[in-house]
Amino acid sequence: MEIEFLGGAREVGRSAVLVDDALLLDYGLLTGDPPQYPIRDPEPDAVVVSHGHLDHVGAVPALLKGSRRPTIHWTPPTAELARTLARDTLKLHGNSPLCPFSAEHVARLGEVEERHGYGEPFVVAAGGREYAVTLFDAGHIPGSAHVLVDSGDTRLLYTGDFHTDDQRLVSGTTARPDADVVVCESTYADVRHEDRRAVEERWAERVRTTIWEGGTVVAPAFAIGRTQEMMLVAANADLQPYVDGMGVGVTEMLRQYPTFLRDPEAFRRATSGARFVTGRDGQRERIADDNELIVTTSGMLAGGPVHSYLPVIRGNPTNAVTLTGYQVEGTPGRELQDRGRMEINRRVRPVSATVESYDFSAHADRDGLESFLDDYADARVVIVHGDRCESFAADLKKTGFDASAPELGDRIDV
Template sequence: MDIRFLGGAGEVGRSAILVNDRLLLDYGMKSGNPPQFPGDVDPEAVVVSHGHLDHVGAIPSLLSGGARPPIHWTPPTRDLALTLARDTLKLHGGTMQCPFTETDVQRVTQVSKTHGYREPFEVAGHEVTFFDAGHIPGSAHVLISEGRSPSSNRTASDVDDRETRLLYTGDFHTDDQQLVSASTARPDADAVICESTYSDVEHDVRGEVEERFAESVERTLWEGGTVVVPAFAIGRTQEMMLVCDAYDIPCYVDGMGKRIAEMLMHHPGFVRDADALQQAKSHSRFVTGQDGQRKRIADQNAAIITTSGMLHGGPAMTYVPAIRGHPANKIAMTGYQVEGTPGRDLLETGSAEIDGRVMPVSAQVEQYDFSAHADRAGLESFLESYRDSRVLVNHGDRCGWFAEELRADGFDASAPDLGERVVLE
């Protein structure tokens, strides 16, 4: 089996892996100014692990020429990818920051093929099976086999010696979240392409993080303050809605996360508790953003869950300036802040560039680890099932370091470079 890393090697963003020059795994974009995209490719088919921008952001561009490769994904991933594509068109259509057109997005719907978990399907000369990755709704580990239908229950004696099985983890989590359950799938594989986003981090116990967050928000509300909760639209917004509902915290929800919450209600089988999500949705007040509504809400004694999670756009551009000047207010960051983003600057310096102006912030600023990725312990526990497999580390800022640590622990591990071709025997 021949594997070529077109993106996501030694970096977080623009994930893209080509298998046997025929089957493409993911095709994302790396946010920035300008954004970065994977190398050009003309696959027979595409298989997508999950619906985050760094894995699906460039998918429509694969259909901009004469090719029409089928795109295989879970139902939520399909809907999330289309939502992101249309949002990208709305924000950047007709510029270098958007590599596709509305016509290309329409073509995506025409070639889309959806599959559930543990339902093998044939594509581009391979057998593929999705397994729940526990990252966001619809996220999948992707098992690719050159031989017979994959199965997590087969023994080594059942497998043809000429068959090679590759497991692409995508992004995954080994702990339960409010929105989705932990990944427990460990299908047999000869080689594993493993994400390493948090390979140097140990997450705090999720329940304890939720309690600290809830206590802090409740204290601020009791003291008469307002809490702005910047959150990623896909996964994190809905997670924070569930946390607020569980602790009976009144909250508004603004930004794209509203649409995602509505959409996920159409895929109840891909969330941990569809009834709980419906309850959280009923508990939340969705913001329309019309007629100065946001400025009025910013003056209220409530929590406001809003995009963007790193403060580089979205309704947060209204809420943060409105509440920044009073120390009774609070900004509760819920996700990793990439270096160079306003969110990172705010955490490190107490000020941030919002809409072209550097603004000092007197409001309290806190950060909470609600990550949807496995940490170091989670990665190690997952990989323990693959001690006899080859491990290719990708999707991280310290891939080489983590691969070296794995080798010291007895693994056959390496971290391919961008553009590198790896042959599995």
């Protein structure tokens, strides 16, 4: 088996792993200005997608150009999320060269997709060979999967993104299928998460205190996974948030797939208790002035309804912005986190509102990665999807693992 790394090697974003020049695992993009896509345009016979985040699925419609029709395999939530993200990409970049696909390519997804549940092996024909593929719950977001590819000679486990601890939205992964080779993400390889319940309690106390003092809390959150997690955390703390942005539609979609949720009844209660924003007739400005909790996209403040709320609340120290996820270097969220300022309406402005960061990550931390890999001490381990892939691989080698961190474009035989 030969593996080529078209993206996600020694970087976070544009994940794309090509097996035997025929079977593609993920095909994402790296957000930025401009966005970056995998380093070359492959022509696979089949694609398996680990989960519905932009950096893993964002470029998949581009694989359906011209006469190309590779079969695309994914879970039902991932299929729905892929379409949501593709439509949003078209809205942002559809009339520019920055977008490598059109609405027609998105529509073609329905012609080629096959949906699968967890633990249900299926056969994928690619490059004149047949592979037995099985998806396992990865504990990252609803529908996220570890991908096990068995060629008959080699068993390759592609972890995708995963978490070993429970979140309120999904349970942590417990799957440890036998594998000869593990391609493992390493996003938080240099971090140890704070206890999740302690983070929740600290965040809820900040929200209660701010509202009691007469302020408004804006909680920027990624639309897929984080928005729904924050709704569940809020509901558990008897808080009733407003929810705005793409996360509203994603929430409604996930209600159709209760088997992919940790606690469907808790999710139902959380969605019933939340108030969804329509954005009509100055609604956002009124809410921002009304001492409320607002969970809204985008998670890194790069766009979306959050830019309707921040100009209203930024000048009052009684208000608060609670960042709920990692802020990538160069994003408005990172600028706010590090320097207390951000670009609003094309001008860089100071933000006097309290700004705090909370670790609600959906990725395994260093301890989680090591506990996962403990089951693969005899396998070959390939580290990807991280800012410090080389150092993590080196640390694993010191403890006896056969570990490496390939560069973009590398091909390895396993």
